[in-house]
Amino acid sequence: MNFDTSEEQQLFSDSVRRTLARDYDFEARKRTLASEAGWSEQVWERFAEIGLTGLPFPAEHGGFGGGAVDLMGVMEAFGEALVLEPYLATVLAGRLVAQSPQARAILPAVVEGRLRLALAHGEIGARHRVDHVTASAWMEGGHWRLEGEKAAVSGAPMAGRSVVPAQTSQGIELFLATPDAVRAYRALDGTVCGDVVFRKAKADRLGGGLAALEEALDFGTALVCAEAVGVMKSACEATLEYLKTRKQFGVPIGSFQALQHRMVDMFIAQEQARSMACLACSKVDANDGPRDRQRAVSAAKIRIADAARLISQEAVQLHGGMGMTEELKVSHSFRRLTVLAVQFGDADHHLARFASL
Amino acid sequence: MDLNYSPDELAFRDEVRAWLQAHLPEDLKEKVATYAHLSRDDLLRWHKILAAKGWVAPAWPQEWGGTGWNVVQRYLFEEELGFAGSPPLVPFGLAMCAPVLLRFGTEAQKRRFLPRIYHGEDFWCQGYSEPGAGSDLAALKTKAVRRGEHYVVNGQKIWTTLAHYADWIFCLVRTDAGAARRQEGISFLLMDMKTPGITVRPLYLMDGGHEVNEVFFDDVSVPVENLVHEEGKGWTVAKYLLGYERMNTGRIGESKRQLARLKEIARSRLDDVRFRDRLSRVEVELMALEITNLRFLDRMRRTGQPPGADVSMLKIKGTEIQQALTELLVQALDPLASDALAAAAGRRYLSMRKTTIYAGSNEIQRNIIAKATLGL
Numbered sequence: 001m002n003f004d005t006s007e008e009q010q011l012f013s014d015s016v017r018r019t020l021a022r023d024y025d026f027e028a029r030k031r032t033l034a035s036e037a038g039w040s041e042q043v044w045e046r047f048a049e050i051g052l053t054g055l056p057f058p059a060e061h062g063g064f065g066g067g068a069v070d071l072m073g074v075m076e077a078f079g080e081a082l083v084l085e086p087y088l089a090t091v092l093a094g095r096l097v098a099q100s101p102q103a104r105a106i107l108p109a110v111v112e113g114r115l116r117l118a119l120a121h122g123e124i125g126a127r128h129r130v131d132h133v134t135a136s137a138w139m140e141g142g143h144w145r146l147e148g149e150k151a152a153v154s155g156a157p158m159a160g161r162s163v164v165p166a167q168t169s170q171g172i173e174l175f176l177a178t179p180d181a182v183r184a185y186r187a188l189d190g191t192v193c194g195d196v197v198f199r200k201a202k203a204d205r206l207g208g209g210l211a212a213l214e215e216a217l218d219f220g221t222a223l224v225c226a227e228a229v230g231v232m233k234s235a236c237e238a239t240l241e242y243l244k245t246r247k248q249f250g251v252p253i254g255s256f257q258a259l260q261h262r263m264v265d266m267f268i269a270q271e272q273a274r275s276m277a278c279l280a281c282s283k284v285d286a287n288d289g290p291r292d293r294q295r296a297v298s299a300a301k302i303r304i305a306d307a308a309r310l311i312s313q314e315a316v317q318l319h320g321g322m323g324m325t326e327e328l329k330v331s332h333s334f335r336r337l338t339v340l341a342v343q344f345g346d347a348d349h350h351l352a353r354f355a356s357l
Numbered sequence: 358m359d360l361n362y363s364p365d366e367l368a369f370r371d372e373v374r375a376w377l378q379a380h381l382p383e384d385l386k387e388k389v390a391t392y393a394h395l396s397r398d399d400l401l402r403w404h405k406i407l408a409a410k411g412w413v414a415p416a417w418p419q420e421w422g423g424t425g426w427n428v429v430q431r432y433l434f435e436e437e438l439g440f441a442g443s444p445p446l447v448p449f450g451l452a453m454c455a456p457v458l459l460r461f462g463t464e465a466q467k468r469r470f471l472p473r474i475y476h477g478e479d480f481w482c483q484g485y486s487e488p489g490a491g492s493d494l495a496a497l498k499t500k501a502v503r504r505g506e507h508y509v510v511n512g513q514k515i516w517t518t519l520a521h522y523a524d525w526i527f528c529l530v531r532t533d534a535g536a537a538r539r540q541e542g543i544s545f546l547l548m549d550m551k552t553p554g555i556t557v558r559p560l561y562l563m564d565g566g567h568e569v570n571e572v573f574f575d576d577v578s579v580p581v582e583n584l585v586h587e588e589g590k591g592w593t594v595a596k597y598l599l600g601y602e603r604m605n606t607g608r609i610g611e612s613k614r615q616l617a618r619l620k621e622i623a624r625s626r627l628d629d630v631r632f633r634d635r636l637s638r639v640e641v642e643l644m645a646l647e648i649t650n651l652r653f654l655d656r657m658r659r660t661g662q663p664p665g666a667d668v669s670m671l672k673i674k675g676t677e678i679q680q681a682l683t684e685l686l687v688q689a690l691d692p693l694a695s696d697a698l699a700a701a702a703g704r705r706y707l708s709m710r711k712t713t714i715y716a717g718s719n720e721i722q723r724n725i726i727a728k729a730t731l732g733l
Contacts, residue, residue: 001360001366001654003651004358072358254733260724260727261723261724261727275645275652276644276648279648299640299641306638
């Protein structure tokens with residue numbers, strides 16, 4: 001039992017933090033957020049330069065073969081800086097591609113930062129149910145064709161290719177395709193998403209089906225937990241600082257016990273969330289079978305969703321009116337935590353799965 | 358990062374588990390499982406079984422009977438005690454008076470008291486709280502006046518757990534009413550409960566049980582040799598004890614056992630989504646607390662330092678979980694039902710409300726984190 005970070009993990013998260021400190025302060029992020037694209041290609045290039053776009057992929061395709069535990073520090077740093085770029089989408093889709101014959105053609109471009117991917121799995125009405133798939137795929141003239149619509153696809157507008165689950169005569173299988181249409185929009189936290197449409201789109205069959213998709217989504221959920229811990233840390237730090245500096249009635253408001261105890265409860269919720277992020281990441285790496293993995297991931301997501309709600313709401317409340325403004329980072333942290341709490345399943349969804357295992 | 362125990366740690370845990378299975382008397386196990394009252398003899402019987410094995414005071418230095426286990430082993434041991442459903446080891450001698458003597462006591466005091474604590478020959482209780490000094494402990498008024506080779510003690514303690522079983526009491530008393538800071542006039546005294554002038558009066562709690570007492574001191578004569586550390590340094594001693602590493606404030610093993618039992622008892626209720634989700638949320642909180650606890654152990658092992666003030670979160674979360682589990686148990690069993698288990702669970706629910714109040718109320722624990730960890 002140990003919670004040490006390896007030298008390699010430390011190096012990675014240090015270089016991510018250096019990069020974010022230089023290129024991703026709050027003002028720079030605000031400019032990106034306000035830009036038409038909503039993300040920065042230059043930042044993506046920097047991610048490629050420091051090896052981030054290779055971190056989660058096998059060495060044979062130019063990557064470093066990192067698992068969830070290796071990515072924890074990165075995701076936490078991304079959470080602290082509220083990174084807008086579609087990193088997680090590319091990681092999850094890329095890992096599914098890595099297990100397929102298409103890996104050789106696709107992954108080197110991803111690793112070099114020239115190609116971004118999306119995981120287009122959600123459908124209207126699915127409510128996080130992974131096996132709710134109405135899109136279909138069939139063979140026609142020696143090629144696979146894909147028909148259907150996918151909703152709320154993170155990073156879809158910037159993705160060159162998407163990984164898409166679809167029904168075939170064999171059940172649910174995974175395909176790689178480019179949508180015929182993308183309706184881009186901004187999610188509640190300002191990140192770029194898209195609803196996508198495939199109209200008899202040419203597709204490559206990746207191999208792997210529901211089990212691979214579930215594993216990828218558990219991997220993603222564990223990383224969402226790690227990212228959320230970073231946002232929580234930033235929101236807690238900002239709130240603590242505010243309690244120490246904001247004066248009313250002639251004293252710092254942090255001298256009031258009513259507020260101190262609420263701050264302590266935020267701090268404890270953050271530590272409990274961090275513990276569960278550690279558990280989820282180590283279990284998705286461990287290969288102890290799906291039940292163990294799903295139990296840990298769902299438990300983590302329940303705790304993280306509850307903590308995200310508590311910390312985001314309390315952070316704004318303790319900042320008073322200022323917490324409501326666009327000017328302060330805490331309102332952006334609020335939005336991100338609200339989104340992360342439901343991404344890949346909210347607490348209710350994971351409570352149901354946890355109890356069924 | 359590796360959240361699994363090492364093969365050595367697992368082997369140690371299995372050894373402890375097997376031994377407990379073989380040596381925890383069935384009648385005691387049954388009493389604990391059914392939330393029955395534990396007598397003085399019950400508590401001491403289990404204490405002596407562990408003492409005979411050499412496991413009753415793992416944290417002590419080896420020359421006094423400690424096991425030499427590292428922090429992880431000590432934690433595993435305590436968790437296994439809880440998980441096995443063994444009677445509690447009363448902490449007042451083993452985990453409170455003894456560490457104080459080891460740190461501040463004279464050689465004579467150590468030789469006189471430690472072996473008797475180890476072998477369960479003296480039953481200790483703790484005299485801290487007073488009617489006017491609860492959370493604000495430094496407001497204590499029980500007075501000790503030096504007369505030659507004795508102190509004469511007058512005053513009253515309250516919430517004195519198991520004073521009616523005790524042979525000895527360690528007390529915080531005021532030796533200097535005129536000290537500049539009220540913390541400076543306090544001393545740490547050991548008293549034989551048989552000394553004339555000591556009266557114990559029971560306080561029955563809402564579960565009907567007799568666990569705590571009021572203790573009155575009326576011209577009680579205490580030999581000066583029973584003063585621990587210097588006169589006026591009692592607050593230093595008390596603070597040391599607060600920071601003394603306690604592995605088990607979260608009571609993870611105990612709560613795991615309660616959770617497993619609850620799932621068994623509430624099997625038919627698990628179809629009810631509302632009940633099931635409440636249970637799951639407590640289970641998740643317990644999983645998180647276990648990892649948080651391991652993170653504290655890991656930090657202690659790496660730094661060689663006792664845990665910081667933030668360890669208070671283990672007490673806060675641990676007691677919240679214990680209470681939530683008991684509440685669900687009562688709900689599952691129905692407190693209006695006629696069976697003995699339902700009645701015992703109901704009494705346990707009443708009794709467990711104390712956990713967020715005792716040993717520094719959870720509000721005081723939050724004050725500690727706010728001040729010492731967050732700098733508020």
